[in-house]
Amino acid sequence: MARFRFKSLFRRRDRGSPISVEHVGGNGSRLASAACPDRFIAEYHNACLGLVREALAEVDILLDVCFGDVPPPASFDASRTLRIGLQCEHTLVKPGGRDCGAAPAGGIPIPGCDATYLVRIAGYEQLRGFDCVFEYSLPNLANIGSCPQFTDYLVRTVYVAPLIVPRGGPAGGRRSGAVTTFHDSHQPRRKAILDRCQRQKVRVRNVTGIFDAQRLERLYGSVQVLVNVHQTDHHDTLEELRVLPALLCGAVIVSEDVPLRTAVPYHRFVIWADYDGIPEAVRATLADYEAHRRRIFGDPEFGPTLAAMDRNNRTTVTTVIRKLATAIATGVRQPN
Secondary structure, three states, rough: OOOOOOOOOHHOOHHOOOEEEEEEEOOEEEEEEEEEEEOOHHHHHHHHHHHHHHHHHOOOOEEEEEOOOOOOOOOOOHHHHEEEEEEEEOOOOOOOOOOOOOOOOEEEEOOOOEEEEEEEEOOOHHHHHOEEEEEEEEEHHHHHOOOOOOOOHHOOOEOOOOOOOOOOOOOOOOOOEEEEEOOOOHHHHHHHHHHHHHHOOEEEEEEEOOHHHHHHHHOOOOOEEEEEEEOOOOOOOOOHHHHHHHHHHOEEEEEEEEOOHOOOHHHOOEEEHHHHHHHHHHHHHOOOHHHHHHHHOOOOOOHHHHHHHHHHHHHHHHHHHHHHHHHHHHEEEEEE
């Protein structure tokens, strides 16, 4: 098998980017962030930044906030500076997985064997120094919560769903069939699926280089099916930064099955298949596309589920900012 390197998003850090500092609200609070965040997570970064901006506008306490992995500007007052980080990677990793280092075992069983998933937190030593960490995946949080070693880290972590595009709904008359959006379609596991689809005459095209919200909307709003497959045999968290935006734009999702899938709020609106069954699942979905589209987007719980996720994002971020601001104001801030 060809050798390849599993790329850690955390190592593509914001520290090399110019820092943007803005005044937020009417009390002089300041918000520092990467002016050009890494393109792979830029839309999630910007969506979370927008939520922080909204929350700061509602807080009366003067704050300096660093968002993302940027150092506090020299002008920031350390006594009132909050640091908020992002965790955008898989934590559900099987033993032997690349980039897992000395990750401890958690309590989530690996299907089909006696072992449990490792709890891999990329950049943990940096993340533990933040006042709060935004996490994109509830299954990740469940895995972290199964390992007592990370109790203190978990207390500082909140779930912010990657609602990075507005809900566009299931537009009719979609022009094309199934797509993948693999940045590197030559990764062995994903290449094997694309090759099998081609041999079995299941038309799936890979589209790459699209990361900004506007172009993602155009792509996902025009296709019938998005196909999601893990990059490696070891990293098993659902790729929600890909899956959820496509669902928001009305694409039917065919995804490789994942552990803890019932922890994903919208799991009932995804078509799941095991790795070997992906080509046939895509074929069947395209053959009966209209029925699948009506079942998913016509479900009376579809809209309320997504609306609840949006409300939860706003409530969660506002609540945590208020809590941290109050701790600073009252002198009971916990050390990092």
